[in-house]
Amino acid sequence: MFQILVVEDDASLRRLMSAALKQNGYQPFTASDGVEALDMLEKTNIDLIISDIMMPNMDGYELTRQLRSADFQMPIIMVTAKESFEDKKEGFNAGTDDYMVKPIDINEMILRVGALLKRSKLASEHTMTVGNCVLDYDAQTVSFNGEPGETIPQMEFKLLFKLLSYPNKIFTRRQLLDELWGMDKDVDERTVDVHIKRLRERCGCADSFSIVTVRGLGYKAVKQ
Amino acid sequence: MFQILVVEDDASLRRLMSAALKQNGYQPFTASDGVEALDMLEKTNIDLIISDIMMPNMDGYELTRQLRSADFQMPIIMVTAKESFEDKKEGFNAGTDDYMVKPIDINEMILRVGALLKRSKLASEHTMTVGNCVLDYDAQTVSFNGEPGETIPQMEFKLLFKLLSYPNKIFTRRQLLDELWGMDKDVDERTVDVHIKRLRERCGCADSFSIVTVRGLGYKAVKQ
DNA sequence: TTCAGATGTAAATGTTTTGTGAACAAAGCA
DNA sequence: TGCTTTGTTCACAAAACATTTACATCTGAA
Numbered sequence: 001m002f003q004i005l006v007v008e009d010d011a012s013l014r015r016l017m018s019a020a021l022k023q024n025g026y027q028p029f030t031a032s033d034g035v036e037a038l039d040m041l042e043k044t045n046i047d048l049i050i051s052d053i054m055m056p057n058m059d060g061y062e063l064t065r066q067l068r069s070a071d072f073q074m075p076i077i078m079v080t081a082k083e084s085f086e087d088k089k090e091g092f093n094a095g096t097d098d099y100m101v102k103p104i105d106i107n108e109m110i111l112r113v114g115a116l117l118k119r120s121k122l123a124s125e126h127t128m129t130v131g132n133c134v135l136d137y138d139a140q141t142v143s144f145n146g147e148p149g150e151t152i153p154q155m156e157f158k159l160l161f162k163l164l165s166y167p168n169k170i171f172t173r174r175q176l177l178d179e180l181w182g183m184d185k186d187v188d189e190r191t192v193d194v195h196i197k198r199l200r201e202r203c204g205c206a207d208s209f210s211i212v213t214v215r216g217l218g219y220k221a222v223k224q
Numbered sequence: 225m226f227q228i229l230v231v232e233d234d235a236s237l238r239r240l241m242s243a244a245l246k247q248n249g250y251q252p253f254t255a256s257d258g259v260e261a262l263d264m265l266e267k268t269n270i271d272l273i274i275s276d277i278m279m280p281n282m283d284g285y286e287l288t289r290q291l292r293s294a295d296f297q298m299p300i301i302m303v304t305a306k307e308s309f310e311d312k313k314e315g316f317n318a319g320t321d322d323y324m325v326k327p328i329d330i331n332e333m334i335l336r337v338g339a340l341l342k343r344s345k346l347a348s349e350h351t352m353t354v355g356n357c358v359l360d361y362d363a364q365t366v367s368f369n370g371e372p373g374e375t376i377p378q379m380e381f382k383l384l385f386k387l388l389s390y391p392n393k394i395f396t397r398r399q400l401l402d403e404l405w406g407m408d409k410d411v412d413e414r415t416v417d418v419h420i421k422r423l424r425e426r427c428g429c430a431d432s433f434s435i436v437t438v439r440g441l442g443y444k445a446v447k448q
Numbered sequence: 449t450t451c452a453g454a455t456g457t458a459a460a461t462g463t464t465t466t467g468t469g470a471a472c473a474a475a476g477c478a
Numbered sequence: 479t480g481c482t483t484t485g486t487t488c489a490c491a492a493a494a495c496a497t498t499t500a501c502a503t504c505t506g507a508a
Binding site: 449450451452455456461462464465466471472473476477 | 487489491500
């Protein structure tokens with residue numbers, strides 16, 4: 001059973017979220033601010049966190065940053081009152097995985113939780129197999145036809161992993177730069193092209209996927 | 225733009241709901257009973273239905289059942305006069321997604337519509353199905369008969385998506401240029417013809433729609 | 449039926465986007 | 479430090495696509 005931590009200072013909303021999670025087969029834990037949350041994380045094995053941004057003592061961003069720097073890798077859903085770009089930007093910099101805007105739709109929350117857990121479970125298996133190709137996230141290696149894995153450059157690996165995690169989904173260059181390089185970096189969009197080119201060469205022997213250009217939009221991985 | 229069908233026999237309430245939806249950026253369609261509603265569903269691509277329960281000819285439950293068995297998957301909000309458990313039970317059995325009790329709070333209605341659309345959009349991953357043809361908005365692909373989708377050029381995709389979103393609606397070339405190319409662009413109207421031609425070739429194997437010329441006016445997609 | 453205007457279509461043209469090699473910069477390492 | 483690997487930028491070639499053009503064909507009103 002997945003364990004989910006709800007960090008929210010409004011007690012009635014916290015109860016509502018907690019009840020909905022329980023009803024959907026998750027085990028909820030709660031905290032009313034970031035300090036309590038960190039404390040709770042010490043004592044439990046949390047799989048996913050839903051956290052408000054505005055909280056006393058320690059806000060959601062700070063919580064996220066502390067978690068990530070303490071090497072906690074679970075998905076984090078941030079809850080925000082305002083749907084502003086600045087918020088999202090700061091959130092993603094801090095290492096957030098998803099966003100919800102208040103007032104929260106409980107059904108939507110359950111859906112997002114399910115989606116993130118599914119994805120993170122996949123990611124936490126640490127390997128991804130696509131046809132004759134195996135990616136190992138920990139070793140940052142790619143291997144074909146069962147041969148010993150080859151360590152490949154970080155950027156190429158991240159890019160490949162991202163694309164293969166969402167087959168068929170088109171990523172714009174900007175999206176890839178934001179998500180893989182980071183919002184703050186000021187890198188030319190053409191850089192993506194170069195990494196894509198190198199990836200294509202490297203994955204020439206892949207039998208079950210290819211990286212496809214969608215002119216005017218970006219790139220996507222297509223499974224064959 | 226999301227298209228919402230209001231099924232309600234009280235004309236003044238229907239108008240009120242319709243106006244509120246329009247004001248909030250949705251495109252409302254109306255029907256006064258279940259039979260009319262089914263008719264309307266043939267001619268449009270409705271994203272969500274708000275339906276009264278008590279109506280002449282065919283009540284809301286029956287409508288829901290017929291829709292679900294005809295494989296329509298859009299969310300349905302039921303409007304009921306009495307807040308009885310039996311009602312809700314029957315409604316959820318029939319396949320309803322949400323409930324509202326009369327007298328309707330228009331703001332609440334808009335909120336519920338927004339929430340449901342967000343959810344169904346998440347779940348359906350942005351696809352539109354018309355007969356044997358599936359358009360995937362994220363992947364910009366078109367597929368027929370369940371075969372793997374083919375990525376098609378942006379303009380063709382936008383054009384096809386637009387036409388199929390409003391089956392039977394006639395678009396003038398000027399309208400299409402303004403809405404798909406953008407007001408500012410100064411493009412010859414004949415350009416539309418060329419894209420239409422290419423689309424027709426591409427969609428030759430579509431079994432349930434075709435793109436029809438309306439001489440002197442423009443083009444429309446017709447469901448068969 | 450005729451004819452003018454509307455539409456279909458192939459091909460030419462123009463524009464934008466992408467691929468790619470090479471050079472350079474930065475980081476990691478012995 | 480000097481060497482190797484990785485990441486980025488740039489410039490130009492190549493490709494993809496959009497648009498225009500020119501002409502054939504169709505349509506409906508007179």
